[in-house]
Amino acid sequence: MPETKSKLLQVEHLKKYFTIRKKGRLMAVDDVSFDIYRGETFGLVGESGCGKTTCGRTIIGLYPATSGSIRYEGKDITHLTGPQAHWFKKRAQMIFQDPYASLNPRMTVGDIIAEGMENFGLYPGVKQRQQRIQELLGLVGLNKEHANRFPHEFSGGQRQRIGIARALAVDPEFIICDEPISALDVSIQAQVVNLLIKLQQELGLTYLFIAHDLSMVKHISDRVAVMYMGHLVELAASEELYSHPLHPYTQALLSAIPIPDPQIERQKEVLPLEGEVGSPINCQPGCRFASRCPHAMERCHQETPVLKDLGQAHLVACHLF
Amino acid sequence: MTEQSAFKTLTSGDISADQFVRVGVNEQLSEQLQRPSISYWQDGLRRLKKNRVAMLSLGLLVFIILMCIFAPLIYPHSFDEQNIAITNQGPTWQHIFGLDDLGRDIFARIWIGGRVSLAIGVVGALVSLLIGVLYGGISGYFGGLVDDIMMRIVEILVGIPYMVVVIIVSVFLGKGMTSLLLALCMTSWTGLARLVRGQVLQLKESEYVMAAKVLGTPSYKIITRHLIPNTMSLIIINTTFSIPGFIFSEAFLSFLGMGIQPPLTSWGAMASLGQQQMAYYPHELIFPALALSITMLAFNLLGDGLRDAFDPKLRQ
Amino acid sequence: MTNQLLAVKNLRISFHTYAGEVQAVRGVSFKVNEGECMAIVGESGSGKTVTSKAVLGLIEPPSGEVKADSSINFAGQEVLKFTDRQWRNYRGKDAAMIFQDPMTSLNPTMKIGRQIMENILLHNKLSRQEARERTLELLRMVNIPNPEERINQYPYEFSGGMRQRVVIAIALACKPRLMIADEPTTALDVTIQAQILQLLRNIQKQEHTAVIMITHDLGVVAGMADYISVMYAGRIVEQGTVAEIFSHPQHPYTSALLKAVPSLNQENKARLQIIPGTPPDMIAPPQGCGFASRCQYCMKVCQHRDPAYTSFSDTHQAACWLHDDLAKAAFDYQDVSEVLNHA
Numbered sequence: 006m007p008e009t010k011s012k013l014l015q016v017e018h019l020k021k022y023f024t025i026r027k028k029g030r031l032m033a034v035d036d037v038s039f040d041i042y043r044g045e046t047f048g049l050v051g052e053s054g055c056g057k058t059t060c061g062r063t064i065i066g067l068y069p070a071t072s073g074s075i076r077y078e079g080k081d082i083t084h085l086t087g088p089q090a091h092w093f094k095k096r097a098q099m100i101f102q103d104p105y106a107s108l109n110p111r112m113t114v115g116d117i118i119a120e121g122m123e124n125f126g127l128y129p130g131v132k133q134r135q136q137r138i139q140e141l142l143g144l145v146g147l148n149k150e151h152a153n154r155f156p157h158e159f160s161g162g163q164r165q166r167i168g169i170a171r172a173l174a175v176d177p178e179f180i181i182c183d184e185p186i187s188a189l190d191v192s193i194q195a196q197v198v199n200l201l202i203k204l205q206q207e208l209g210l211t212y213l214f215i216a217h218d219l220s221m222v223k224h225i226s227d228r229v230a231v232m233y234m235g236h237l238v239e240l241a242a243s244e245e246l247y248s249h250p251l252h253p254y255t256q257a258l259l260s261a262i263p264i265p266d267p268q269i270e271r272q273k274e275v276l277p278l279e280g281e282v283g284s285p286i287n288c289q290p291g292c293r294f295a296s297r298c299p300h301a302m303e304r305c306h307q308e309t310p311v312l313k314d315l316g317q318a319h320l321v322a323c324h325l326f
Numbered sequence: 327m328t329e330q331s332a333f334k335t336l337t338s339g340d341i342s343a344d345q346f347v348r349v350g351v352n353e354q355l356s357e358q359l360q361r362p363s364i365s366y367w368q369d370g371l372r373r374l375k376k377n378r379v380a381m382l383s384l385g386l387l388v389f390i391i392l393m394c395i396f397a398p399l400i401y402p403h404s405f406d407e408q409n410i411a412i413t414n415q416g417p418t419w420q421h422i423f424g425l426d427d428l429g430r431d432i433f434a435r436i437w438i439g440g441r442v443s444l445a446i447g448v449v450g451a452l453v454s455l456l457i458g459v460l461y462g463g464i465s466g467y468f469g470g471l472v473d474d475i476m477m478r479i480v481e482i483l484v485g486i487p488y489m490v491v492v493i494i495v496s497v498f499l500g501k502g503m504t505s506l507l508l509a510l511c512m513t514s515w516t517g518l519a520r521l522v523r524g525q526v527l528q529l530k531e532s533e534y535v536m537a538a539k540v541l542g543t544p545s546y547k548i549i550t551r552h553l554i555p556n557t558m559s560l561i562i563i564n565t566t567f568s569i570p571g572f573i574f575s576e577a578f579l580s581f582l583g584m585g586i587q588p589p590l591t592s593w594g595a596m597a598s599l600g601q602q603q604m605a606y607y608p609h610e611l612i613f614p615a616l617a618l619s620i621t622m623l624a625f626n627l628l629g630d631g632l633r634d635a636f637d638p639k640l641r642q
Numbered sequence: 643m644t645n646q647l648l649a650v651k652n653l654r655i656s657f658h659t660y661a662g663e664v665q666a667v668r669g670v671s672f673k674v675n676e677g678e679c680m681a682i683v684g685e686s687g688s689g690k691t692v693t694s695k696a697v698l699g700l701i702e703p704p705s706g707e708v709k710a711d712s713s714i715n716f717a718g719q720e721v722l723k724f725t726d727r728q729w730r731n732y733r734g735k736d737a738a739m740i741f742q743d744p745m746t747s748l749n750p751t752m753k754i755g756r757q758i759m760e761n762i763l764l765h766n767k768l769s770r771q772e773a774r775e776r777t778l779e780l781l782r783m784v785n786i787p788n789p790e791e792r793i794n795q796y797p798y799e800f801s802g803g804m805r806q807r808v809v810i811a812i813a814l815a816c817k818p819r820l821m822i823a824d825e826p827t828t829a830l831d832v833t834i835q836a837q838i839l840q841l842l843r844n845i846q847k848q849e850h851t852a853v854i855m856i857t858h859d860l861g862v863v864a865g866m867a868d869y870i871s872v873m874y875a876g877r878i879v880e881q882g883t884v885a886e887i888f889s890h891p892q893h894p895y896t897s898a899l900l901k902a903v904p905s906l907n908q909e910n911k912a913r914l915q916i917i918p919g920t921p922p923d924m925i926a927p928p929q930g931c932g933f934a935s936r937c938q939y940c941m942k943v944c945q946h947r948d949p950a951y952t953s954f955s956d957t958h959q960a961a962c963w964l965h966d967d968l969a970k971a972a973f974d975y976q977d978v979s980e981v982l983n984h985a
Contacts, residue, residue, distance in 0.1 A: 091542050094542040101537060107533035107534050107537055109552050111555040125542065147357060151357075154359065155366065159359070160687070160920045161686065162920060163357070168537070171537065175541065191685070191858055192916070192917040193920075194902070195904075195914040195915070195917070196917070199914055202911050220903065220904050221904060223904070224914070225911065257833060258833060260836075261836035263859070263862050263865065264905075265900060265903055266888060267884040267885060267888050271864075273865075275836045275840065278836075341966075341968065344942075346942070346943060346969045348941050348973075349944075349945065350938055351936060361661055361925060
């Protein structure tokens with residue numbers, strides 16, 4: 006159970022603002038806190054533009070954090086440089102969203118996978134490295150002859166598995182999966198998800214799984230956090246979140262998932278969610294969901310709700326509770 | 327119901343029962359790639375080879391270059407040999423393209439002039455390629471303030487008409503090939519610098535560059551491994567297109583008398599001389615002008631072919 | 643009694659590329675009745691988008707080639723024999739298309755009102771004022787708030803979902819009898835997807851428009867489609883009514899596709915049933931059944947002989963050797979569902 010497990014990653018009051026000329030600040034991630042325990046899969050869901058990808062990229066150090074702190078194994082990694090940044094990069098890796106854009110089209114698959122090993126001086130010697138590349142290709146279900154091929158010769162699902170092999174090449178313990186399946190066909194999504202689960206069990210990996218597809222997130226995650234316009238609105242164990250969603254946004258999000266059963270789908274009631282996600286530029290205090298929320302009160306427009314623990318580690322940020 | 331059973335008997339027929347043995351999935355087989363392995367460059371070359379116009383242009387260019395190198399060595403008449411007795415003579419078997427007003431053999435001069443024109447085109451393009459790629463690459467990769475300052479400098483340079491630069495340089499260094507090259511190179515790299523900068527800015531945000539950063543790849547490797555190879559095709563295409571630009575600039579300046587000085591010559595200088603005799607002895611203008619236009623056309627057509635073959639945006 | 647609107651027969655389409663001939667569609671036949679929704683489900687590369695483009699005559703020679711014996715019949719006319727002029731009349735007026743990406747299917751430099759009006763004026767003899775009225779009506783129909791104001795805005799001022807609504811409005815402009823929606827919600831968020839699907843459903847009922855919906859996600863069409871055709875490797879492997887496909891799939895691919903999506907009440911981290919491998923490269927289409935290399939029930943015969951269609955009702959057909967009497971005798975079962983549900 007999470008309580009007995011050690012915290013691998015602690016994110017506290019993380020903020021990431023982008024300055025936009027003449028317009029002000031885009032508050033992509035605004036005061037987000039959560040912990041990820043060793044060996045678990047932490048799901049982060051939300052619609053496009055909610056800041057989930059920015060959050061992942063800030064944690065891995067691709068963007069400098071505006072404020073707040075990120076700690077890995079208790080060590081502050083918010084503003085790492087030089088050899089210490091290297092220390093973290095050896096431990097944390099990322100899998101990207103677009104299998105067509107995340108592999109350099111001019112490099113062979115073997116070179117792509119070897120890049121990380123080279124940077125960290127792992128598996129020195131041509132033979133050892135070749136062997137490791139073939140091992141990794143086998144691990145993700147590709148043939149070893151594929152090492153000499155170029156990315157454009159592969160299908161989307163195969164490319165995504167090459168991306169996974171590249172991340173695994175440095176033997177990381179923590180992997181941020183940034184929408185790894187959203188660009189793939191349904192039949193291929195299951196392949197990749199199964200592979201991720203298998204790798205987690207075999208290698209003891211910890212995942213931060215970012216996605217907008219709630220059914221897949223629920224399937225793979227131990228705990229799930231829901232983001233809306235830079236804020237975390239709800240966080241709970243995945244079963245709990247799906248069976249008892251509390252935040253009105255989570256409820257609407259869940260009801261919108263199409264169910265592959267014509268009878269249920271035709272009778273099901275989609276909770277009306279008026280309007281669309283607003284602009285996260287220069288936000289005023291108040292609940293960001295208030296303009297679309299069916300239960301919005303006076304207070305919601307003035308005061309930003311904070312995450313409250315309602316017991317059983319079910320956290321929700323809403324004035325209704 | 328009857329319809330259904332009729333349908334079913336259709337399927338079997340002549341197939342023996344032993345065909346109905348379960349084989350299951352062969353994972354290795356289902357991951358197999360059907361197409362032969364082919365790299366980006368091989369694929370581009372294949373496309374280029376299928377482009378007849380581009381291949382014809384390439385052949386023509388190779389021919390012109392070979393002629394420039396070897397024709398003056400074999401041809402019996404030297405480019406500065408004068409035959410005052412038969413000035414302005416039209417084409418004969420003796421003098422294939424005829425003679426000019428000083429009695430010099432035009433065929434010999436075409437290939438000597440071609441050496442100058444092509445050398446200026448190629449050297450100019452290479453120098454501007456070097457400066458442009460470095461400048462644009464640095465500006466794009468570091469971004470922010472560096473980028474702002476470097477791009478303002480480019481804008482200022484673009485604002486200066488190159489004629490002015492040519493005149494100033496030739497005042498200090500005198501007229502001739504070096505000052506011409508220097509002046510052309512000083513102003514011509516800006517276009518490529520902007521192109522490379524734009525490309526690098528875009529590639530810098532691509533997921534594979536992010537992946538490289540996450541993997542701890544140092545900056546110089548990101549530039550040499552990810553950014554440059556992926557801008558290479560655009561650079562090559564652009565350079566091919568810029569060669570005729572240099573050739574024409576040289577011709578234009580020589581035509582105005584600010585370029586190559588006698589006794590050396592170039593296609594532009596020859597056209598300038600021929601133009602004075604145009605009404606009576608058109609061959610003195612036609613041959614250098616033809617050489618110039620054919621070369622420029624060939625470079626442009628080859629550039630088009632290269633773009634069709636290598637530009638990622640045009641390759642579906 | 644419903645009338646048949648579109649009949650596609652033995653459609654075969656190839657693309658000529660540098661690497662060789664890619665046989666994208668290899669003999670597809672289906673029908674769409676007036677006012678009904680037909681979904682074409684398949685993964686990328688299965689030929690579903692190419693099929694729908696052929697219906698609108700968007701297969702461009704010289705690289706694309708619709709083979710000579712193909713037939714697409716729209717309301718009694720053979721569209722493949724259309725002249726350019728007939729095509730122009732037909733596109734937009736009789737049949738319209740909604741593309742996947744609302745970002746690229748609108749002209750970014752034109753006000754959205756003009757983009758809709760243009761289509762109306764192209765096919766109808768209306769005054770500008772009447773066309774404007776119709777545009778406003780359309781925008782209201784697709785639930786865009788303040789249409790009077792929105793009509794003068796540019797696409798960049800619209801969010802993704804709103805843009806897709808505009809695209810739908812453009813498609814509806816001339817009251818087409820057939821609307822082809824190519825993955826209309828793939829680029830959108832779940833909540834927006836639900837809104838757009840709801841909208842399409844309502845419009846289809848209101849306007850009595852036939853819809854061909856193309857998707858890779860069976861869940862999306864469960865609430866909307868009347869009929870479903872499942873495509874794989876350039877062929878239709880199974881077609882039937884929604885109920886037939888969802889509750890009695892007769893082809894291993896359909897059944898695997900249904901099981902590949904985790905349901906919300908399934909146990910966490912259980913292995914999802916997957917379809918192993920990768921779809922075949924259509925440059926060298928497999929002999930026999932296209933799905934054979936990824937099918938766990940694959941038999942010897944599947945690898946070299948193409949299965950014929952077996953009918954289960956007037957509307958339900960599947961092409962699979964498992965339905966052959968010899969296969970039933972060899973493995974001892976009455977109904978294929980016994981096999982498919984025994985993973």
